[in-house]
Amino acid sequence: MQIKDNFADKLNKDDKCMTNTENILTQHIYPILPLHLSQLLKAIPPRLQAKVTEIRIRVNQPLLLVLGNHDIMLDVSGQASSQAQAYHCTIQDLLRTFQLICKNSVYAFEPELRQGYLTITGGHRVGLAGQATAFNGAVKTLTHISSLNIRLARAIPGCADPILPFIIDDVSHRIYNTLLISPPRCGKTTILRDLIRQLSTGKATLGIAGVQIGLVDERSEIAACENGIPSIDLGPRVDVLDACPKASGLLMLIRSMAPEVVATDELGRLEDVAAVREAIHAGVSVIATVHSRTISELRERPPVGELVQQKVFERYVILSNRLGPGTIEEIYDSCQEKVVYAGTNEVRVCG
Amino acid sequence: MWLKILGSLLIVVAGTCIGFNVAARFAERPHQIRQVISCLSALKSQINYVAVPLPEALAQCTCGVAGPVADFFHTMSSLLLTNGWLTPQAAMEQALDESKQLVLNQPEREILAVFSANLGSMDREEQHKSLELIHEQLSRIQFEAEKLCEQNVKMYRYLGICSSLAVVIILV
Numbered sequence: 001m002q003i004k005d006n007f008a009d010k011l012n013k014d015d016k017c018m019t020n021t022e023n024i025l026t027q028h029i030y031p032i033l034p035l036h037l038s039q040l041l042k043a044i045p046p047r048l049q050a051k052v053t054e055i056r057i058r059v060n061q062p063l064l065l066v067l068g069n070h071d072i073m074l075d076v077s078g079q080a081s082s083q084a085q086a087y088h089c090t091i092q093d094l095l096r097t098f099q100l101i102c103k104n105s106v107y108a109f110e111p112e113l114r115q116g117y118l119t120i121t122g123g124h125r126v127g128l129a130g131q132a133t134a135f136n137g138a139v140k141t142l143t144h145i146s147s148l149n150i151r152l153a154r155a156i157p158g159c160a161d162p163i164l165p166f167i168i169d170d171v172s173h174r175i176y177n178t179l180l181i182s183p184p185r186c187g188k189t190t191i192l193r194d195l196i197r198q199l200s201t202g203k204a205t206l207g208i209a210g211v212q213i214g215l216v217d218e219r220s221e222i223a224a225c226e227n228g229i230p231s232i233d234l235g236p237r238v239d240v241l242d243a244c245p246k247a248s249g250l251l252m253l254i255r256s257m258a259p260e261v262v263a264t265d266e267l268g269r270l271e272d273v274a275a276v277r278e279a280i281h282a283g284v285s286v287i288a289t290v291h292s293r294t295i296s297e298l299r300e301r302p303p304v305g306e307l308v309q310q311k312v313f314e315r316y317v318i319l320s321n322r323l324g325p326g327t328i329e330e331i332y333d334s335c336q337e338k339v340v341y342a343g344t345n346e347v348r349v350c351g
Numbered sequence: 352m353w354l355k356i357l358g359s360l361l362i363v364v365a366g367t368c369i370g371f372n373v374a375a376r377f378a379e380r381p382h383q384i385r386q387v388i389s390c391l392s393a394l395k396s397q398i399n400y401v402a403v404p405l406p407e408a409l410a411q412c413t414c415g416v417a418g419p420v421a422d423f424f425h426t427m428s429s430l431l432l433t434n435g436w437l438t439p440q441a442a443m444e445q446a447l448d449e450s451k452q453l454v455l456n457q458p459e460r461e462i463l464a465v466f467s468a469n470l471g472s473m474d475r476e477e478q479h480k481s482l483e484l485i486h487e488q489l490s491r492i493q494f495e496a497e498k499l500c501e502q503n504v505k506m507y508r509y510l511g512i513c514s515s516l517a518v519v520i521i522l523v
Binding site (some may be wrong): 032105141265 | 376398402403404407408435436437438439470471472473474475477478514
């Protein structure tokens with residue numbers, strides 16, 4: 001009976017995942033692709049479609065779909081095929097896709113283009129590569145786009161469940177300053193999004209009544225705001241500063257919205273580090289993410305490494321792609337200098 | 352006799368209408384160019400300050416403007432919104448074709464065509480420069496159109512009446 005129940009649960013979960021991906025593709029991805037490419041994607045078997053995490057389009061190269069840890073090439077009928085038989089993307093495919101993404105309005109996406117990405121409706125990030133035009137050592141814009149990487153963002157309610165008990169103080173119920181660490185494509189943003197949602201909603205079993213959270217969503221990925229309004233459920237206690245630079249956004253939120261926790265994605269610049277330090281000393285907890293593989297690697301990475309050396313964060317959550325995106329490798333307590341949670345073979349599939 | 356009077360009246364009315372229509376076209380042209388200039392100024396703000404994508408910017412730049420010019424910008428906006436693969440240049444050409452009430456002449460249409468070729472593909476600074484240039488060129492054309500208007504409106508009105516009266520006299 002138990003086995004039967006688990007199996008039913010699994011089937012239910014798979015079906016939900018399939019519907020979720022199908023909705024994402026229909027609502028957000030097909031409208032930004034040329035007709036023939038979207039028809040090609042529609043022809044993929046639903047089981048494969050549900051696993052798609054990235055769509056990679058490169059000039060004169062096969063159309064690639066990344067499914068978790070591996071990728072496949074597609075032929076003109078939408079079936080997985082060898083490189084020789086695969087559909088090869090043309091320069092027109094890229095130009096048309098880029099035109100649809102930026103709605104014929106390059107000026108409206110100037111800052112994002114300088115950083116090499118655009119965020120589309122639904123919070124999906126589209127990475128760009130091509131010819132950079134630089135002045136005085138700074139990239140002014142990207143021209144002759146030759147590669148696009150469409151990364152599908154999925155909200156996975158409950159994916160932060162294993163982390164939640166470790167980032168809350170048992171006695172005071174204060175949220176620890178927490179840093180999620182992983183290389184790209186390991187589910188940092190998805191887990192951060194679920195952490196925010198659960199903290200904002202509250203969780204009686206952990207004694208959390210619901211926390212006022214300020215979110216600086218510089219890349220519009222976490223809340224996927226449309227006209228400033230989050231399109232993803234983040235709970236009832238979140239104030240979002242959309243498309244705002246992290247450093248100024250964090251301080252603006254602290255002054256204006258009086259949050260108990262501020263959250264942001266992908267720390268990297270010197271000013272981000274200064275803003276995090278200021279936020280923490282202002283009595284606000286910070287939850288953030290950063291690109292790195294391990295804590296020791298991060299310690300050597302300037303300027304974020306300074307935060308590790310000075311033990312600014314109390315919890316480090318190390319994520320990997322080992323068993324699929326969102327695999328929790330360990331949760332480290334920097335005050336007691338010990339691992340408080342070591343990952344088992346549990347797999348969390350995140351987008 | 353009555354038939355002759357009726358026929359003459361019809362000729363006079365028709366001639367007068369033709370004269371007034373041609374005159375109205377001359378009077379309407381500078382007015383529409385002025386409206387295009389003010390819409391483009393609003394578009395400049397939408398691009399430089401708010402940086403909203405073109406379909407929205409084009410729809411919002413017509414605030415306070417009504418008539419064929421506003422319809423033209425709205426048509427262009429909805430064309431870009433529904434057919435994302437259309438370039439701004441193609442959308443503008445199509446919108447100009449569809450806006451039959453526009454009385455713009457070849458010079459201003461050419462200026463708009465050049466402007467649409469650069470629209471959306473540049474950064475804010477370049478869009479600003481392009482819009483400034485278009486503004487300047489259209490202002491010059493507006494000045495000429497106003498001069499033409501002053502010269503021609505009365506002339507075509509009188510011409511309509513007088514020529515129809517001449518036809519009546521010849522026929523009678």
